[in-house]
Amino acid sequence: MSLELAVAAALFVGVIAYAVLGGADFGSGFFDLTAGSSRRGAELRTLVDHSIGPVWEANHVWLIYVLVIWWTGFPESFAAAMSTLVLPLLLALLGIVLRGASFAFRKYAATLAQARLFGIVFATSSIITPFFLGTVAGGIASGRVPLDGAGDHWSSWLNPTSLFGGVIAVGTCAFLAGTFLVADARRSGQDRLADELRVRALGVGAVTGAIVFAALVPIDHDAPTLAAGLEGRAAPLVVLAGLAGLATMALLWTRRYAVARITAVLAVAAVVSGWGVGQYPWLLVDEVSIVDAAGATATLQGLLVAVGLAVVVVVPPLAYLFRLTQSEAWSRPDH
Amino acid sequence: MLTTDVVTALSRLVTEVEPPGLLPAREQMALSLGWHIVLACFGVAFPAMIFVMHLRGIRRDDPVALGLARRWAKVSAVLFAIGAVSGTVLSFEMGLLWPGLMGTYGDVLGLPFAFEGLAFFLEAIFLGIYLYGWGRMPGRRHVLMVLPMAITGIIGAYCVLAVNAWMNVPTGFRLVDGEVTDVQPWAVLFNRHAFLQFAHMWVGAYMLTGFSVAGVYAVGMLRGRRDAHHRLGFLVPFVFASIAAVTQPFVGHVLGFGLDERQPAKLAAFELAETTESPSPLRLGGILVDGEVKGSIDIPYLGSLIAMNSPDKPVPGLDAIPEEDHPPVNLTHLAFQTMIGIGTLLAAAVVWFWFQRRRGRDLLERRWFLRFAAAAGPLAVIALEAGWIATEVGRQPWIVYDVLRTTDAVGDYTAALWWLLGISTVVYTAMTVGAVVVLRSMARRWRAGDADLPSPYAPAVTAGEGA
Numbered sequence: 001m002s003l004e005l006a007v008a009a010a011l012f013v014g015v016i017a018y019a020v021l022g023g024a025d026f027g028s029g030f031f032d033l034t035a036g037s038s039r040r041g042a043e044l045r046t047l048v049d050h051s052i053g054p055v056w057e058a059n060h061v062w063l064i065y066v067l068v069i070w071w072t073g074f075p076e077s078f079a080a081a082m083s084t085l086v087l088p089l090l091l092a093l094l095g096i097v098l099r100g101a102s103f104a105f106r107k108y109a110a111t112l113a114q115a116r117l118f119g120i121v122f123a124t125s126s127i128i129t130p131f132f133l134g135t136v137a138g139g140i141a142s143g144r145v146p147l148d149g150a151g152d153h154w155s156s157w158l159n160p161t162s163l164f165g166g167v168i169a170v171g172t173c174a175f176l177a178g179t180f181l182v183a184d185a186r187r188s189g190q191d192r193l194a195d196e197l198r199v200r201a202l203g204v205g206a207v208t209g210a211i212v213f214a215a216l217v218p219i220d221h222d223a224p225t226l227a228a229g230l231e232g233r234a235a236p237l238v239v240l241a242g243l244a245g246l247a248t249m250a251l252l253w254t255r256r257y258a259v260a261r262i263t264a265v266l267a268v269a270a271v272v273s274g275w276g277v278g279q280y281p282w283l284l285v286d287e288v289s290i291v292d293a294a295g296a297t298a299t300l301q302g303l304l305v306a307v308g309l310a311v312v313v314v315v316p317p318l319a320y321l322f323r324l325t326q327s328e329a330w331s332r333p334d335h
Numbered sequence: 336m337l338t339t340d341v342v343t344a345l346s347r348l349v350t351e352v353e354p355p356g357l358l359p360a361r362e363q364m365a366l367s368l369g370w371h372i373v374l375a376c377f378g379v380a381f382p383a384m385i386f387v388m389h390l391r392g393i394r395r396d397d398p399v400a401l402g403l404a405r406r407w408a409k410v411s412a413v414l415f416a417i418g419a420v421s422g423t424v425l426s427f428e429m430g431l432l433w434p435g436l437m438g439t440y441g442d443v444l445g446l447p448f449a450f451e452g453l454a455f456f457l458e459a460i461f462l463g464i465y466l467y468g469w470g471r472m473p474g475r476r477h478v479l480m481v482l483p484m485a486i487t488g489i490i491g492a493y494c495v496l497a498v499n500a501w502m503n504v505p506t507g508f509r510l511v512d513g514e515v516t517d518v519q520p521w522a523v524l525f526n527r528h529a530f531l532q533f534a535h536m537w538v539g540a541y542m543l544t545g546f547s548v549a550g551v552y553a554v555g556m557l558r559g560r561r562d563a564h565h566r567l568g569f570l571v572p573f574v575f576a577s578i579a580a581v582t583q584p585f586v587g588h589v590l591g592f593g594l595d596e597r598q599p600a601k602l603a604a605f606e607l608a609e610t611t612e613s614p615s616p617l618r619l620g621g622i623l624v625d626g627e628v629k630g631s632i633d634i635p636y637l638g639s640l641i642a643m644n645s646p647d648k649p650v651p652g653l654d655a656i657p658e659e660d661h662p663p664v665n666l667t668h669l670a671f672q673t674m675i676g677i678g679t680l681l682a683a684a685v686v687w688f689w690f691q692r693r694r695g696r697d698l699l700e701r702r703w704f705l706r707f708a709a710a711a712g713p714l715a716v717i718a719l720e721a722g723w724i725a726t727e728v729g730r731q732p733w734i735v736y737d738v739l740r741t742t743d744a745v746g747d748y749t750a751a752l753w754w755l756l757g758i759s760t761v762v763y764t765a766m767t768v769g770a771v772v773v774l775r776s777m778a779r780r781w782r783a784g785d786a787d788l789p790s791p792y793a794p795a796v797t798a799g800e801g802a
Contacts, residue, residue, distance in 0.1 A: 042793030049790055054463035057419050061456045067426045068452045071437050072445025079438030082430030083746055090755065093427045097420045097762060104416030105769045108409065108788055110776035115791045118769070149434060150747075295442025296518030306449040314453060317460045317483075324464060329471040 003301065004294040007073040008283065010307045011066060012276045018062035019272045020176065020265050023169075025056045027177025029099065029126020030170070031200065032119065038112060043193055044181075045119065049107055051184045054325050056103065058318060063096075065310075073303050074293040076147060077283050084151030085139050088132040088162075095129030098122075127170055134169030138162030141279050142223035143286035147293075160222040164215035171208030172268045178204050179248060179264040183257040188331045194257070202252050209245045212271060225285050229278030237277055241270035356748025357741065360432040363756050365727075367424050369720055370763050374418030376719065378458065379492050379537065380544035381411050382484035384572050389478045391571075399563050403571075405469060406781060407548075409788065412466050413773060417766055419459065435744035436734055439515060443508045444498050446520035451494035454487040461487075489537065496536050497529035503730060504528045504597055505738050528597075531590045538579045538586055539719050542681065545576025547712030551778075553705045569699070569708070576711070577685040583678055588641070595643065595651055598736060600660055601729035603653045604667035606638055607631060611652035614639040619672065622665045662731040671725035677718035681711060 001009070028048045035041030052059075071078040082089065098121050106118035135157040142161035145151050156162075178201025185194035216238075220227045230238055244267035251260035279285050283293040294300060324330050385407045392401030430437050465480040472480075501507070507522035508515050552569035594602040602608075607618040609628055615638035621631020642650050653661060684707060688698050698704040734741040780788055 038793050045792045046790055049792075054467040057416065057459035058456065058463055060419060060423070061452065061459050064423065064426055064452050064455060067430075068445065068448045071430060071441040072449055073442070075441025075445070076438045078430055078441060079434035082427075082437070083434050086431055086746075089427060089431065093424060094758075094762065096423055097766070100420035100423075101417045101766050101769060104413045105773045107790060108413060108773050108777050109791055110773070110780065112791050112794060114772070114776075119792070149438075295445075296515075296520070298518050299442040299446060299520045302446045302520040302524075303449055306446065306453060309450075310453050310456070314456045314460070317457060317464075321460050321464050324468075324471075330467065 014066040021059040023173040024176040027173030029123040030174040033123035077293040080149040083149030092132035095125040099125035130169040131166040134166035135162035138165030160218040234278040237274040359752040371421040376540035376543040379488035379540040386481040447494040447497040454491035458487040496533040500528040541579035545572040548572035550712035553708035608650040613649035615650040667729040670721040673721040
């Protein structure tokens with residue numbers, strides 16, 4: 001593997017991690033928003049709080065990781081994407097800011113009225129953020145970001161691939177969150193809530209799966225390079241995404257929630273990887289390849305050192321955090 | 336007639352030279368950086384204070400200290416959340432506002448950011464473990480979970496300051512026919528100016544956080560709440576702030592060494608040196624109007640002594656520097672002196688406090704001192720902001736000194752970019768109001784005896800369900 005490709009792979013691992021881990025956090029906003037009235041939804045909202053509270057900031061850092069590796073490893077393409085896709089990126093950014101702030105504010109809100117206000121902001125922004133990030137992915141994947149950064153500010157993200165990308169992002173986030181929340185509810189002994197979530201997770205899964213595969217049709221016309229990749233090199237990943245998605249549905253149906261999380265992660269990771277492998281070897285599709293977009297060699301080497309260090313010093317505590325959140329002591333309600 | 340002509344000529348000149356997006360982009364960056372920097376200070380310095388408090392609680396089996404540590408942890412959950420998102424804003428803005436910088440120099444300046452991201456990762460992980468670990472982990476292990484946050488704060492701050500130091504004293508690359516070559520990212524990470532800038536900011540972060548937290552308890556004491564809780568809550572952060580405040584003048588002074596060679600225009604603006612005078616006076620206050628210094632109090636010799644470490648070596652004047660390389664002099668000068676003035680005041684105040692304490696006089700009994708202590712937090716914020724304004728505005732018109740002009744770095748935007756600034760102002764104001772409302776309500780409920788602050792997601796009946 002060439003140096004450029006290794007850095008691009010490290011970058012894309014970050015994209016997958018953000019889609020899966022950050023995605024599950026964003027998706028919980030969907031369930032929060034649709035949890036019903038204050039009285040009816042209190043239990044679910046408390047579960048959302050408890051479920052993503054300890055991990056959301058760590059999961060959010062994957063986005064920073066992606067941005068930093070992108071601008072350091074492939075600076076010109078980063079500047080180009082930022083310039084062309086400025087509008088959806090700003091809207092996603094607005095969502096990120098509102099969602100993080102209002103989530104923290106809600107947790108310590110003094111009154112129900114305040115908690116409601118912050119809760120609506122949190123939940124709504126949790127849905128719009130993945131949508132706009134999805135349109136960004138669609139803009140890049142359909143070859144609408146020229147390397148000089150002078151792409152159209154509107155059509156670069158208001159196009160079939162981008163819009164499907166946005167909807168798929170929202171759907172996969174909600175699907176992941178659904179399977180995670182079902183398992184969390186079961187672990188903390190909230191069986192009635194788990195049953196309720198199970199039905200909704202199944203619904204979200206069915207809709208999202210349908211959209212993911214329906215999207216292949218418009219992408220065929222709108223993003224031919226990506227489509228060729230999806231039908232060729234990335235075809236096994238597309239199949240895997242379908243199988244893992246179906247398996248998740250079956251596992252949810254039969255109430256095997258702990259395993260369902262694994263297949264759900266696999267399904268979403270396969271969808272995202274399908275995009276990455278599908279557009280290989282382009283970084284900005286039809287505009288610049290990974291190798292041509294790469295920055296200075298010494299910097300790429302430095303980045304790999306940083307990534308290696310991250311594997312050694314970040315992964316163990318991250319695993320520890322995730323293990324703690326799954327432990328019996330942490331499944332107890334808040335103090 | 337003449338004036339109109341001059342005005343039209345000038346405005347034509349300005350529109351020719353300045354892209355319409357430059358000013359809003361600058362203001363946008365100033366707003367988002369200026370807002371984030373306060374929370375970044377808490378991220379850097381607060382964990383160490385929480386650690387000391389928590390450790391004291393465990394070691395001495397002190398419920399007051401444990402209670403304080405627990406409350407501070409909850410406060411930090413709010414502050415770190417808005418710090419994380421406002422930091423994300425900056426990551427986006429680097430590319431959105433300054434593609435000319437990131438596109439050309441991204442691979443030169445990027446590596447420190449990679450390590451900063453790593454540090455932030457660890458900070459976020461241990462924050463999660465620490466916040467939710469209360470009552471769920473053995474105490475001795477739990478308290479150790481704060482320590483990585485104090486360390487990653489150091490690494491993260493160093494990395495960011497390394498990039499800023501590189502913008503002041505660029506290194507680690509060569510320009511050949513306008514192309515960047517021979518990139519040495521490690522030389523940027525360990526550039527020789529980074530450590531001193533880091534030290535200055537790190538100590539500043541401890542001042543800001545220490546004085547701000549102590550100030551909260553000073554206000555409580557002013558309102559007659561003079562229990563062990565308030566005394567301890569005041570003293571621990573105040574000790575941190577005191578050490579930092581006394582150290583800062585030295586660090587700042589050493590950082591200034593050689594500025595006459597690194598960035599003469601910045602030094603001239605700091606010192607309001609229009610002409611080269613030997614020996615240079617120290618100019619307190621004053622502004623430059625039409626090339627003449629007005630309204631300053633000049634103290635002879637002191638300018639040379641402080642800025643040049645010499646009785647007669649002159650501060651190089653602005654008249655020796657081409658007009659197009661001048662920074663906005665007045666803003667730089669006044670911001671610089673605001674920082675110095677407040678820093679000196681705070682250093683003197685803490686020296687006085689501890690001196691009196693040694694003599695057996697407790698200034699916490701004095702209302703005027705408590706009032707001052709309450710104001711010290713906001714003052715430290717102003718000093719820190721002023722310092723950043725001084726160094727950033729003082730580097731203009733360069734974004735990377737002597738290499739890349741800010742005009743060439745800014746994105747190709749129209750004046751529509753002002754809309755972004757307007758929206759951002761609204762969002763940041765709302766976020767500030769939200770944080771203040773929530774933090775004050777937390778304090779109110781704590782005073783009322785509520786320790787846990789359960790989530791109020793449902794009407795009263797089920798609200799206690801989660802407790």
